Amino acid sequence: MLVKAVPRKQPKPALKIPQLVEPAPDAEQKLPSGFKAKIHYSNENVKVTADIRYETEKTNPLIQVKNIGPKGELVHKTFVGQAKREVWLDETGKEVNKADVRQAQVMPDGTLKPVVICKTKDVNVEPVTAEVANDFLPYSYLEVWGEGESDEDGLRKMSADLMKSGKVGAVKEFSHGYGKVYVGFLRPLMSKDGKKFGVEIMLAENKRSRRRWMLAEKDLKPKAEKPELPSLW
16 A cells, blocks of 8 residues: 655745945935925024925845745735736736745745745844944834833833933834835834823835935045154054
8 A cells, every 4th residue: 555745845035134244335316305494493592494305214024025926936915906906916927826825935036935924922022232222213113011010110111211221222123014124123112201102113115215415514524744754664
């Protein structure tokens, strides 16, 4: 009697988290002209009115994820008909079975690596210097609270430790599912009367990219000094 071999279940590919790298300055990059407005400021003896320009600060996701079909082809979701039926189409307009749609991470070389992105169940927090969070563009905020009294005790202990050390809690990977991955920064909060505390997590898709720096002082000309002579002996 022949026994049919049961194929072994393949492990799910792990999501690769890219290294956070400072955006390289590009002197040749042409920036958008922005929108015009006037800014007004008044405080005792300081009064300012200036013409300004502004634009919305955006950033590219740290983790880029695409939807792919059974052959690795890119697919996208749309709705058709008066009933707004959900369908998945490839780049040629051919319909793909929803059950065959998977997710893939876009790698640095442009290749697609199939991945499974699940809703975060374990939030791993690492204390880091508070200034680290300032380099990230906020996407949204999560309000966090304990399930029971002992859980609130744990959050209280964690919050007290972070506040005492002046740090924030970094969350390397967080996801609601749905194909998006964030980094997070956990901060404890105190009420105005100091009798209650709260916990929030700021989610971010990537680091900020500040591109329009202005001189902090108007006159930054270097002072004239004596010429430097080469060392002769």
